[in-house]
Amino acid sequence: MHYNYAITLQQLCNYFYVSKSTLLNKFKEEYGITIHQYLLDYRFQKSLELLANSTQSIQEIALACGFQDANYYTKAFKAKYQTTPTHYRETINTSKN
8 A cells, every 4th residue: 555655636536437526425435534534544553553663763654654744743643642652652662561
């Protein structure tokens, strides 16, 4: 999957040969969330794996998971998980020991 690349609705529409409205409606009907939310959740899930299992910097993880800006990634991460990526990593590493 190319989750770490910028993906546009138009690219998805071209890939699936459907209109934007059809794509958005069918996706939400099938998954119960928007395409944007699905992709964001997927990127966060991948970033959690990297935070727990790598020594990459927060910026490297943000970029590897498709976030173009590490500051945005950190703010969005904190809004979703009520902690920063750095604190999450510290907590995971402490619990492994």
